[in-house]
Amino acid sequence: MTHYLSTDQLYRRILLLCSTTRQTIRAAYFVARHWPERTSNPAQMIALALVAAAHRGVDVRLLLPSYRQVLSNRRTALWFKAHLVDVRLLKAGSLHHNKLLIFDDQAAIVSTHNLTLTDFARNWNSAALITSADDVRPAITDFDIHWRLARAIKK
Numbered sequence: 001m002t003h004y005l006s007t008d009q010l011y012r013r014i015l016l017l018c019s020t021t022r023q024t025i026r027a028a029y030f031v032a033r034h035w036p037e038r039t040s041n042p043a044q045m046i047a048l049a050l051v052a053a054a055h056r057g058v059d060v061r062l063l064l065p066s067y068r069q070v071l072s073n074r075r076t077a078l079w080f081k082a083h084l085v086d087v088r089l090l091k092a093g094s095l096h097h098n099k100l101l102i103f104d105d106q107a108a109i110v111s112t113h114n115l116t117l118t119d120f121a122r123n124w125n126s127a128a129l130i131t132s133a134d135d136v137r138p139a140i141t142d143f144d145i146h147w148r149l150a151r152a153i154k155k
Contacts, residue, residue, distance in 0.1 A: 002135070005127040007120055010111060011042035013129060017103045018049035021058050025050060026102040026143045028063040031114040034076040042120035047080070054084040062087045063143065063150055065096060076115075077153050088150035096146065100139060108136045 005013060018025065027050065035044050054060040062080055064073045066089045077087045090096055099111040111127035113119045130136055 001131050003129045003131070005109070005111075005129055007042075007113070007125055007127075010109070010113065010125075010127040011046060011120060014046050014101060014109065015049050017101070017107060017109075018046070018053045021053055021103045023058060023104050024102070025053055025058055025060045025104075026063075026100070026140070026147070027061065028096065028098040028100040028143060028146070029115045030065060030097045030099065031116055032062070032064060032073055032076045032080075033116045034079045035117065036079075038117065041117045043115045043117050046115060047076075050085060051080070051083040060085045061147060063090065063096075063098075063147060064088075065090050081153055087153050088147060089153055090146065090150050100143065102136065102139055102143060105136060105140055106133060107131050108139045110139070 032047070033043065034047055035041065038044050039048070050060050050062070062085050064077055064087065077089070081087045099113055101109045108130045109127055110130065112125040113127060119125055130139070
């Protein structure tokens with residue numbers, strides 16, 4: 001089954017799924033920014049929820065484009081890595097524009113939202129929640145292919 005999510009519904013659903021996931025979260029974003037001083041903005045709340053899941057023992061994997069493509073991802077990638085999230089970067093020249101979250105291989109969120117303040121506060125974006133295992137499976141396969149091709153970040 002697929003459900004449309006407004007921006008407000010999206011971040012609340014991500015927070016809920018992050019708090020209830022027991023095994024794995026796969027995440028892919030084109031742009032991810034971290035604002036430690038702005039703990040109440042939705043993008044930062046999602047980042048903190050992913051970290052909280054990792055600290056609970058959930059295998060959280062974050063896939064980002066190379067730093068050459070999105071320089072602002074560097075600080076965020078290093079922050080996630082320091083907080084137990086496994087971060088990999090696609091090779092330079094291998095652009096992805098996905099905004100994807102997969103929870104315990106049972107639910108996926110496909111969205112137009114980057115993990116940024118503006119995408120949750122000012123921009124008009126859309127998202128779909130997929131809860132059919134048969135429909136989630138291709139997203140898992142696609143993510144895992146790109147994960148294997150990506151490289152781990154260095155400090």
